Amino acid sequence: MRNILRRMIFFPVLALLGGWSAMGTAQNATSEDTLVLTLDKAIEIALSENPSIKVADKEIVKVDYSRKEAWADLIPSVSASGSYSRNMKKPVMFLPEDMSAGFGGSNKLEIGYDNSYSAGINASVPLFNMSLFRNIQMTEVEMKNALEAARQSRINMISEVEKAYFNCLLANDSYHVLARSLHNAKENFQNTKRLFAHGAAAEYDVIRSEVQVRNLEPSLTEADNGREVTILMLKILLGLGKDTPIRLTEELASFQILMEEMPQQPFQDISNNPDLKLLDIQKQMIDKQFDMTRAMRFPTLSAFMQFQLQTEANDFEFNQYQWVNPIVAGLQLQIPIFNGFSNRYREKQVEVSKQQLSFQRENVERQISVSLLNAFRAMEAALDKIESAKVAVRQAQRGYDIAQKRYETGAGTLLELNDAEVALTRSRLNLNQARFDFLSARVEYDNILGNNLSASFE
Structure with a gap:
């Protein structure tokens, strides 16, 4: 039992x-x-x-x-960005010989400034995905x-x-x-x-x-x-x-x-x-x-807009900088092919x-x-x-x-x-x-x- x-x-x-x-x-x-x-x-x-x-x-x-x-x-997604760059050696532009005489006989011309600043806001939204x-x-x-x-x-x-x-x-x-x-x-x-x-x-x-x-x-x-x-x-x-x-x-x-x-x-x-x-x-x-x-x-289609603030200068006198604010808007289309x-x-x-x-x-x-x-x-x-x-x-x-x-x-x-x-x-x-x-x-x-x-x- x-x-x-x-x-x-x-x-x-x-x-x-x-x-x-x-x-x-x-x-x-x-x-x-x-x-x-x-x-x-x-x-x-x-x-x-x-x-x-x-x-x-x-x-x-x-x-x-x-x-x-x-x-x-x-x-829609929104993001902000900012950057600063220092030109340790400025970029140059090469000139044709017939134009070099107007620039002291040199065929190279430095462009830009020592300091470059930029800030921007980017926005995008998918329209078709x-x-x-x-x-x-x-x-x-x-x-x-x-x-x-x-x-x-x-x-x-x-x-x-x-x-x-x-x-x-x-x-x-x-x-x-x-x-x-x-x-x-x-x-x-x-x-x-x-x-x-x-x-x-x-x-x-x-x-x-x-x-x-x-x-x-x-x-x-x-x-x-x-x-x-x-x-x-x-x-x-x-x-x-x-x-x-x-x-x-x-x-x-x-x-x-x-x-x-x-x-x-x-x-x-x-x-x-x-x-x-x-x-x-x-x-x-x-x-x-x-x-x-x-x-x-x-294919994918999206809309975007960019707003930027930009300036360049050789010094750090911020109150005298001249700022520009380009605005870009558009559509982006991507088509897969192969x-x-x-x-x-x-x-x-x-x-x-x-x-x-x-x-x-x-x-x-x-x-x-x-x-x-x-x-x-x-x-x-x-x-x-x-x-x-x-x-x-x-x-x-x-x-x-x-x-x-x-x-x-x-x-x-x-x-x-x-x-x-x-x-x-x-x-x-x-x-x-x-x-x-x-x-x-x-x-x-x-x-x-x-x-x-x-x-x-x-």
């Missing part, structure tokens, strides 16, 4: 225990009040406190800034991708919280089953001692019933430790400190409505699956990337990426369909186990009652009573496990469809 309990409680969570030490004390308990949890409350806390959800939300903010940056490229327009469209698709990725994070988080919560309920219910079994064993021990005192039971029965109690006590302690482990794992997902006291108000049987509302056949529409939706958005991004590459073939087929090769790369994504989506769609069918079959199998386990519990309870009466009247043996108690405990544990299996399969089923049990929290 102890091995069964260990498999049901400890095995699903051992792989996640390392995460607690990495996370440390995420936040300390600030109140001694116990946090009362339901499934909906646990999901609500996880969606507001879990770091992975916060990271996904920040990604949306970052992509939104990227989108605004792309739109900002349509706004196809690459810029395609980039804006790309950022819109990137925003869709960020939003869908955030939705996927929430769907996965809800699924993880539900599984961890149901694991806690399984550990709780298993603990209560073993506690009831220990209670029965103690009652049988006390009853056997009374019978032995009246000479109606052998000393061996007293020893055997005490051994039964001693054997169950470690199992109950192990089950209690299992409860603590599953609670710790739930706290990690909720972003709670390990010292925060919590109390669960539900049990596995509280979700009977989910078993009653199980669909008759697996849902065929998987278009809402987040993995498929992300692949569809990636296809849109590749299409936009192809458009951006193709846009490099188009760039060595680089654009064509880029387009070919994007086309190959599109083909790769098509193959990937086809494979993912097949895997999702198979996973959905497996989850549905697992729910069906779990329902059959639940019905069989319910009958087993009723029969085991009746068998235990009969064995107890027979032993009290001397018609039965302690061995029969112990066997009946073990059968009752095992059947109750099997019922809890069957319910847990169904709920886990249901969580997986809804997660694949993108329709979690608590979709209202998306």
Whole structure:
């Protein structure tokens, strides 16, 4: 029985225990009040406190800034500049021989001054730039991708919280089953001692019933430790400190409505699956990337204006400088003619990426369909186990009652009573496990469809 309990409680969570030490004390308990949890409350806390959800939300903010940056490229840009240069040796201009006589016989003429100053303001605005327009469209698709990725994070988080919560309920219910079994064993021990005192039971029965109690006590302690482990794992997902006291108000049987509302056949529409939706958005991004590459073939047209202040002098008497302020405005047209087929090769790369994504989506769609069918079959199998386990519990309870009466009247043996108690405990544990299996399969089923049990929290 102890091995069964260990498999049901400890095995699903051992792989996640390392995460607690990495996370440390995420936040300390600030109140001694116990946090009362339901499934909906646990999901609500996880969606507001879990770091992975916060990271996904920040990604949306970052992509939104990227989108605004792309739109900002349509706004006129203005820049200012200034310069000073010192002519250590002035530039010269060479003169024809027939003109050199007028300049002292030299055919070289120095031009300019020792000091040169300039300052200016430049403004430009794109009038037509196809690459810029395609980039804006790309950022819109990137925003869709960020939003869908955030939705996927929430769907996965809800699924993880539900599984961890149901694991806690399984550990709780298993603990209560073993506690009831220990209670029965103690009652049988006390009853056997009374019978032995009246000479109606052998000393061996007293020893055997005490051994039964001693054997169950470690199992109950192990089950209690299992409860603590599953609670710790739930706290990690909720972003709670390990010292925060919590109390669960539900049990596995509280979700009977989910078993009653199980669909008759697996849902065929998987278009809402987040993995498929992300692949569809990636296809849109590749299409936009192809458009951006193709846009490099188009000419660009922009308007500009320049305002400058200029002066030159041989001294530093600034108050006597003569400043000029030329203003230039115009249009600039750039037409790509030939760039060595680089654009064509880029387009070919994007086309190959599109083909790769098509193959990937086809494979993912097949895997999702198979996973959905497996989850549905697992729910069906779990329902059959639940019905069989319910009958087993009723029969085991009746068998235990009969064995107890027979032993009290001397018609039965302690061995029969112990066997009946073990059968009752095992059947109750099997019922809890069957319910847990169904709920886990249901969580997986809804997660694949993108329709979690608590979709209202998306």
